[in-house]
Amino acid sequence: GILEPDEQLVWHRPRLGVTYTVTLLGDGTIRLEDGRIVGSPSLAAMRSGNLPAYDGWIAWRVPRLGGVLLDELRHQLLAADAGDGQAVSS
Secondary structure, rough: OOOOOOEEEEEOOOOOEEEEEEEEEOOOOOEOOOOOOOOOOOHHHHHHHHHOOOOOOHOOHHHOOOEEEHHHHHHHHHHHHHHOOOOOOO
């Protein structure tokens, strides 16, 4: 419930002078700028940046939420779940 369907995610790479924008779809997949659909933030970063490997959780930011990293949102969600006494798997 934190992120919305069709939420825009951005990855700024200032050294290269490049910003990538992708769209988080309602089913949790990610649409790249070229229209390809991928299943994870890391794969979205790898395909967008033409890289062999990259941790997409620390790449993508959510502009609507003040530019917070996906990784920070994930940690907040895991902490909230743990606080509820629910089992959390990673």
